[in-house]
Every structure is written in structure tokens, then in C-alpha cells.
Amino acid sequence: MQLRTIRATQYVTALREGGSLPAIVAADDFGMYVVKFRGAGQGPLALVAELVAGEIGRALGLNVPELVFVEVDAALGRNEPDQEIRELLKASIGLNLALDYLPGSTxxxxxxxxxxxxxxxxxxxxxxxxxxxxxxxxxxxxxxxxxRELYFIDHGAAIxxxxxxxxxxxxxxxxxxxxxxxxxxxxxxxxxxxxxxxxxxxxxxxxxxxxxxxxxxxxxxxxxxxxxxxxxxxxxxxxxxxxxxxxxxxxxxxxxxxxxx
Ligand SMILES: Nc1ncnc2c1ncn2[C@@H]1O[C@H](COP(=O)(O)OP(=O)(O)OP(=O)(O)O)[C@@H](O)[C@H]1O
Ligand SMILES: [Mg+2]
The missing domain is CATH 1.10.1070 (Phosphatidylinositol 3-kinase Catalytic Subunit; Chain A, Domain 5)
Structure with a gap:
């Protein structure tokens, strides 16, 4: 099993309802992803749980959006006006985890x-x-x-x-x-x-x-x-x-x- 690695090219929007302040980003493969940041308060073990639980769900045959590694570089947060987001991006430079963004899902x-x-x-x-x-x-x-299909997300608090x-x-x-x-x-x-x-x-x-x-x-x-x-x-x-x-x-x-x- 090998996760793809992409690079975030644009910070699109914060998902404010998420406690860990995940965000929608655009990436160098022209896809859109929901990023779970390594620098969030929950710490890197939340990313471990997201990956391990998510892939166990997939192995069971449940729908889980594709998980990918995402590289965040210093340029991503440079023009971000919100200080909390700027600090989160700075603390997350390097490898993070992301899920394929499902547009129009409810x-x-x-x-x-x-x-x-x-x-x-x-x-x-x-x-x-x-x-x-x-x-x-x-x-x-x-x-x-x-x-019309169910997709399982947000496994950061699992394990x-x-x-x-x-x-x-x-x-x-x-x-x-x-x-x-x-x-x-x-x-x-x-x-x-x-x-x-x-x-x-x-x-x-x-x-x-x-x-x-x-x-x-x-x-x-x-x-x-x-x-x-x-x-x-x-x-x-x-x-x-x-x-x-x-x-x-x-x-x-x-x-x-x-x-x-
Ligand atoms: N792959 C996705 N496609 C579309 N929307 C998504 C996706 N992943 C997350 N979202 C949206 O973003 C919100 C926050 O994501 P998520 O629940 O993973 O974050 P969190 O910070 O762990 O949240 P929580 O507040 O539950 O701890 C979700 O409730 C959902 O509305
Ligand atoms: Mg959630």
C-alpha cells in the first residue's frame, strides 16, 4: 500500500466547523483536498489515527475518500490574513495528511x-x-x-x-x-x-x-x-x-x- 504525495499550491478555505481547523486546498495535481494539519492542537497522532483507521475502513470495503500525503511549504501561508491559520500552516510545514475533497457532499x-x-x-x-x-x-x-453513497471521514480521534x-x-x-x-x-x-x-x-x-x-x-x-x-x-x-x-x-x-x- 502506497499513498500518493501531492503538494499544496493554494489555501482555499478553512473548514471552521472542524475542531482541528482542517482546510480545503488545491494541489499540484489539480485536485482539491481536505488537509488535516500536523501542527494542529491534536498533534501528529491524530494524523496517524486518520491514516490507520481510514485504511482499515477501506480494507473493510467501506467508502473512505482517497488519503494522500500533502507537502505544505512556507509559501502557502505567507499571504494568509488570519493569524491562527498562519501559525497552523507554519507549524505544519512538511508532510501532512489529506483526503480527497468530495464537492457537494452533505x-x-x-x-x-x-x-x-x-x-x-x-x-x-x-x-x-x-x-x-x-x-x-x-x-x-x-x-x-x-x-447517494456513504463516505466515512474524520478518524483523527480513533484509536x-x-x-x-x-x-x-x-x-x-x-x-x-x-x-x-x-x-x-x-x-x-x-x-x-x-x-x-x-x-x-x-x-x-x-x-x-x-x-x-x-x-x-x-x-x-x-x-x-x-x-x-x-x-x-x-x-x-x-x-x-x-x-x-x-x-x-x-x-x-x-x-x-x-x-x-
Ligand atoms: N473529504 C471531504 N469532502 C468534503 N467535505 C469534507 C471532507 N472532509 C471533511 N469535510 C467537511 O469538513 C468538516 C470538518 O472535517 P473533519 O470532521 O474531518 O474535521 P475535524 O477537525 O476532525 O472535525 P471535528 O470537529 O469533528 O473534530 C466535516 O464535517 C465536513 O463537513
Ligand atoms: Mg468532524
């Missing part, structure tokens, strides 16, 4: 009549429990509707256990209580089937391949003396154990769904 809204099919909803509930993503609630769905390396191994086999707030839980009638599909698609090789794509500097930013290779091994161990124990979080989600209906 946020999934049940009240507006948006629906999901059982297979997609079940895989989505499985996915978010596996990567521990709490940001898929009706109020903050992070689910775009584009050309939140990686903010504490020491305890990561012990937390792999935990349920995921937040499944009860999942925006697609009402349609997730095929959790057992999703579990079987996911266990077939998410292999140790696939996980290793995804982790290999993570830039080493994003993993070693906190200067704790642990190498990028060691950290990749911690993630691999975490996900391998979590996969083996998927019955725990699948049961949690199924129980939450029974409470719901």
Missing part, C-alpha cells in the same frame, strides 16, 4: 431521510468499535452522502488508546460502550455477518502494510525514546488481539441495538 442526517443498508451499517458499527472511534454519533456523524502506550496492550480486548451512540446502529442488523466478513478481510499482513505506510516522524514526535518500528509493533499487537477478541465488542453492539429497538 452530512448524513436521519431526520432529513438519509438511510443506510444493513450490510454497510453493520460493517460501520464493527469498524468504529474495532478502531475505537467515538465520532460517529447522530450529532456528529462524520459520514458524508455523496452521489484514542494510543495516547497511552503503556496501557495499550491491556485495552485491546475491551468492549466499546460508545457503540450505543453510533449513528448507523438502527440499521445494523447483520453484526454477526459483518464480524465474519471483517475477520476475513482484516489480516495481520493487511494491518502491517497499513502501519508501514505511517511516516516514522509522526510516531516518534513525543520523544519518549521508543522507535517507530517498536510503535508499529505495538499497534499491530493491539489490533491483532482486538481482532481475535472481536466477539466482545460485537456482543456489546448487538446488546446496544436490542436496547434501541
Amino acid at each position: 452530512m448524513f442526517d436521519h431526520a432529513a431521510g438519509d438511510k443506510a443498508d444493513a450490510k454497510t451499517a453493520s460493517l460501520a458499527v464493527w469498524f468504529d468499535a474495532f478502531v475505537m472511534n467515538v465520532d460517529r454519533t447522530p450529532r456528529n456523524a462524520n459520514l458524508l452522502v455523496w452521489h 484514542y488508546v494510543h495516547h497511552d502506550w503503556e496501557s495499550m496492550p491491556q485495552r485491546a480486548e475491551s468492549p466499546f460502550r460508545e457503540s450505543k451512540n453510533h449513528v448507523l446502529l438502527p440499521w445494523a442488523t447483520q453484526l454477526e455477518e459483518a464480524d465474519a466478513t471483517a475477520r476475513r478481510l482484516i489480516t495481520a499482513d493487511k494491518l502491517a502494510e497499513i502501519l508501514e505506510a505511517v511516516p516514522g516522524q509522526w510516531l516518534t514526535r513525543d520523544n519518549d525514546g521508543i522507535s517507530a518500528a517498536e510503535k508499529r509493533a505495538v499497534y499491530l499487537d493491539f489490533f491483532t488481539r482486538r481482532l481475535a477478541a472481536s466477539a466482545i465488542f460485537v456482543k456489546e453492539a448487538a446488546d446496544a441495538r436490542h436496547q434501541l429497538v
Whole structure:
């Protein structure tokens, strides 16, 4: 697995609703992208989560906009009038992560009549429990509707256990209580089937391949003396154990769904 690398040529607009101040940029391949900046308050581990969780979602067959590396150079922020944005761009010079921008997409809204099919909803509930993503609630769905298909975005807060390396191994086999707030839980009638599909698609090789794509500097930013290779091994161990124990979080989600209906 190899992510493309593009260069940002123009800062188009800030996405103010995003807590990390992501932005739409134009790039040297003439595409438009949503950039997640390395210098944002959430730190580089948010980019690690965005990449790792996003590619796991894609491996499950869910739609995730293409993820690319984006080079930001000093020229990008030079004429930016907003000081907060100028500082963010300055702190993000170098490698960042971006998603293909989906023009005209809208946020999934049940009240507006948006629906999901059982297979997609079940895989989505499985996915978010596996990567521990709490940001898929009706109020903050992070689910775009584009050309009548659902696209999964914003995985920066996933794998939140990686903010504490020491305890990561012990937390792999935990349920995921937040499944009860999942925006697609009402349609997730095929959790057992999703579990079987996911266990077939998410292999140790696939996980290793995804982790290999993570830039080493994003993993070693906190200067704790642990190498990028060691950290990749911690993630691999975490996900391998979590996969083996998927019955725990699948049961949690199924129980939450029974409470719901
Ligand atoms: N690929 C995309 N195509 C179109 N719009 C997008 C895309 N990615 C993000 N957006 C829009 O930008 C907003 C902010 O993006 P995102 O949710 O990823 O940022 P964030 O800073 O992590 O947000 P949050 O406030 O949820 O923490 C989204 O709610 C969505 O409206
Ligand atoms: Mg969001």
C-alpha cells in the first residue's frame, strides 16, 4: 500500500466547523483536498489515527475518500490574513495528511431521510468499535452522502488508546460502550455477518502494510525514546488481539441495538 504525495499550491478555505481547523486546498495535481494539519492542537497522532483507521475502513470495503500525503511549504501561508491559520500552516510545514475533497457532499442526517443498508451499517458499527472511534454519533456523524453513497471521514480521534502506550496492550480486548451512540446502529442488523466478513478481510499482513505506510516522524514526535518500528509493533499487537477478541465488542453492539429497538 502506497499513498500518493501531492503538494499544496493554494489555501482555499478553512473548514471552521472542524475542531482541528482542517482546510480545503488545491494541489499540484489539480485536485482539491481536505488537509488535516500536523501542527494542529491534536498533534501528529491524530494524523496517524486518520491514516490507520481510514485504511482499515477501506480494507473493510467501506467508502473512505482517497488519503494522500500533502507537502505544505512556507509559501502557502505567507499571504494568509488570519493569524491562527498562519501559525497552523507554519507549524505544519512538511508532510501532512489529506483526503480527497468530495464537492457537494452533505452530512448524513436521519431526520432529513438519509438511510443506510444493513450490510454497510453493520460493517460501520464493527469498524468504529474495532478502531475505537467515538465520532460517529447522530450529532456528529462524520459520514458524508455523496452521489447517494456513504463516505466515512474524520478518524483523527480513533484509536484514542494510543495516547497511552503503556496501557495499550491491556485495552485491546475491551468492549466499546460508545457503540450505543453510533449513528448507523438502527440499521445494523447483520453484526454477526459483518464480524465474519471483517475477520476475513482484516489480516495481520493487511494491518502491517497499513502501519508501514505511517511516516516514522509522526510516531516518534513525543520523544519518549521508543522507535517507530517498536510503535508499529505495538499497534499491530493491539489490533491483532482486538481482532481475535472481536466477539466482545460485537456482543456489546448487538446488546446496544436490542436496547434501541
Ligand atoms: N473529504 C471531504 N469532502 C468534503 N467535505 C469534507 C471532507 N472532509 C471533511 N469535510 C467537511 O469538513 C468538516 C470538518 O472535517 P473533519 O470532521 O474531518 O474535521 P475535524 O477537525 O476532525 O472535525 P471535528 O470537529 O469533528 O473534530 C466535516 O464535517 C465536513 O463537513
Ligand atoms: Mg468532524
